[in-house]
Amino acid sequence: MREPSTLVRIATVGVDGRPGGVLGPAVDLIREERLFDRVCGLLAPGATVDINGHVAPVNTHTFTGDCFATLGVRAALGRLLTADDDRPGAANVVVLSYDAWRQHFGGSPLVLGTTINIEGATFTVVGVTESSFTGLQIGFPTQLFWAFSDRVNLGAGIPRRSLLPMEVFARLKPGGAVEAATARLQALWPQVREASVPPQYVGVQRARYLQRRILVASGSTGLDYVLRPRFQTPLVVLLAVCGVVLLVMSVNVASLLLARAARRRRGVLVRYALGASRWRLIQDSLAESGLLLAGGFIGAMMLSYWVDKVLVSLYSGTMVGLTIDVAPDGRVLAFTVVLSAIAFVVFAVAPAFKVSGVDGAALNAASTRLIGDRRGLGKAAIVAQATLTIVLVSLGSLFVGLLKELRATPLGVAVDHGIGLQLAAVPGGYQRGFSGSTYYRALLEGVASLPGVQSSALSHPFPLGGALSAVRTGVVGSDREIDVEQVLVTDSIFATMQIPFVLGASFDRGDDPNGARTGVVSESVARALFGSASPIGRSIHVGVNPLNQAVRIVGVVRDARIKGVRPRDIRASSCERTATLRSWRWPSRRSCVEPVVNTRSEFVCSPTWWTCR
Structure with missing residues (x-):
């Protein structure tokens, strides 16, 4: 542009x-x-x-x-x-x-x-x-x-x-x-x-x-509905961890260079006595450090590019049309070169100049003994190395602990035997006398009849996909409102995802599509809107759509994390604790619905597209 x-x-x-x-x-x-x-x-x-x-x-x-x-x-x-x-x-x-x-x-x-x-x-x-x-x-x-x-x-x-x-x-x-x-x-x-x-x-x-x-x-950065909100914070944390790792490795290299320079101390003193300049004294150390830097730079760029390609390919399999060019551009190369140059100056050039310093006492003692580094540079390197290592180990332990906690977090839904698919209509498929009531009913019945399938349902958006949007929801005739994340589902979604009912029952597949709209809410929503009173039969308004201003509640289900797997305090987060599942039953127009299937055995699957005809 x-x-x-x-x-x-x-x-x-x-x-x-x-x-x-x-x-x-x-x-x-x-x-x-x-x-x-x-x-x-x-x-x-x-x-x-x-x-x-x-x-x-x-x-x-x-x-x-x-x-x-x-x-x-x-x-x-x-x-x-x-x-x-x-x-x-x-x-x-x-x-x-x-x-x-x-x-x-x-x-x-x-x-x-x-x-x-x-x-x-x-x-x-x-x-x-x-x-x-x-x-x-x-x-x-x-x-x-x-x-x-x-x-x-x-x-x-x-x-x-x-x-x-x-x-x-x-x-x-x-x-x-x-x-x-x-x-x-x-x-x-x-x-x-x-x-x-x-x-x-x-x-x-x-x-x-x-x-x-x-x-x-x-407007210089364009549109972004998915990538920045989802990955910006994790990438910043990852960059910080990588910075700590780089610092630890740089201190390790500096310690090795100091130890190697100490072993060369006598030779440095002899060369100084023969008239060598300070630049000549550190050339060998700088050459070794430069080769090490060049090898690390090339290896890191190649490895990072390959790892980025793998990660992007894994993630793009879940999102149609996602394409990210991870090839290093001028900004990435410039950042890497500047960072490498800083590390080279601080952890290679500076120690080399420090060790190559020669005074008269050291020169007079060169024939009798080797003078060690009494100025604390080596000790400082050891202290920094130990400190940074402890920090890195602590971060790693905390990260592993969080992953274990995340894995053990109860979702309230069954995900071990589930598979999700997304429908894509042929061009104009929804304009040629399309009947949602007929098509989606036949689709669910056909999927449910497949071998190994226990139940199937339709959902929009896809549960656990992170694409839910919160809307203001309240009781009809009351000023009480809360933020509720809504999902458009069919009646069998609760059996498919194994979300148990606390009160009432699910939608009836035989209901009139043009009749009064009904909804099922979670326990958290019921408590927030109705307190200890029963919500069954009460009406709520959902969002600003005129068609959703009198949704009758027919059931209450257990709280479930249908937006994502990140653990949050559901007692404090209205978005997480106010998940609503409601049904428009059989859509007569195009809806971006996704089949959710519960099977009898575990499996590994990749995202699949079905073409509707």
Whole structure:
């Protein structure tokens, strides 16, 4: 991208402090006010596409027409999307990434004018992006870029443009400052917010929308929904541990060099008496240290690259489209070189100069005995070595203890005999008379009839996948609200994951899909909302969706860690102790549901994709 430092990201923040996107009408109003040089609204959905007969789920970007101009991306072939492609009634056109062009069309210029199928809609290829641009989502290279189109149905999770919370990037005007643009946008935001309220928003949903604040931050680092939140803290801890290990090893090497230099003391004195300069006296030590440093540098770079490749390949198997380039770049090489140079100067050059110092008394005594290092350098090295080793051993012991505690933490669910799968529909599969009630019922019955399968269920999102989102939940007719993490499930999820009931029962598969919605809550939710009273038959409102404002509770289950395996104090963490399982029964529209299967024997499995037809 051109000048990423002048890009800003615009988002909204609710009263609960959670960030969110900006609705399409608000994006248009911000663009019309000319506060920024250019404004780009986008979404990064996964879509099932058919390219040259190859059907697969891929990462895409859905752009407003001026996004490429905002980002400063150039075309390698053909043209990019423009504002004309984002107008009502415009033809469906798509831009390929450079890698997708090479992979699916062999880099042929004849790709222009060909058609591909995205979620059942036909798009015409009009261009290819430059090779350096792989999209805005970190770790998930984008293959297709296309303009928003109400003719393309991306499913129940993605509404039409007027109700779509977009990710917004803007380019500052030449010479403009982030602070000044932020101040102007915040002053304008109440008007934009009032003018962009969708007519479908009523009651609580409208009130909460009008309470959202605007947030402007740097957009130079792109979008990241998964990697930074999940790995930033562990990587910082790992870097600190590696720093301690490096320090211990450097002190060990310095101690060995000091001992070796002490054995060479007599030779150093003799060479000094013959007129050798101090530089000549330490050349041998520096040469040995330099060779050791070079070998360690090359070996460490090769080993780290190989280990990174293995770790990324293991993790990417659980997330479709994840691709991280772990090849060392200039910044990594520069950091490693500087760190190695510092270690070389402190633990090789400095001891060598210290030991090579010669005074008159040492020279006079050279013929009778060897003078040891009485200045404490060797003793200091030994003390530092012992201290750092104790610190490292303590950290290792603590880490092993935490792993044991983590492994012994009861999850409240059965995971030893479970397998999870994710469904991917053929392009347009949800637009050809798709009946969720019929399809998902037949799917579960077919899976349950397979040999070795005890039970099966559907869940969205996947339990233990870490993708749950908390929503405000409260009792109908009461001001009491708590944060609750919700999961969309079918009735057999509790038997499949072996979560026992405390009160009531599960959903009934024979319930009318269009009837009143029912839910099952955990013990923690029941205590937080109803105290000692029975929650069975009571109604709760979940989030701001008008359809979820009267969910009737039919059961209470034991607390279970359905978000992840990290041990937390569930009595203190509302997110962990307020997990709710509720059912929409049989979805009639597209839902990103995942089958969960409980088998009779243990197994080792890799993530599997099923194609729905």
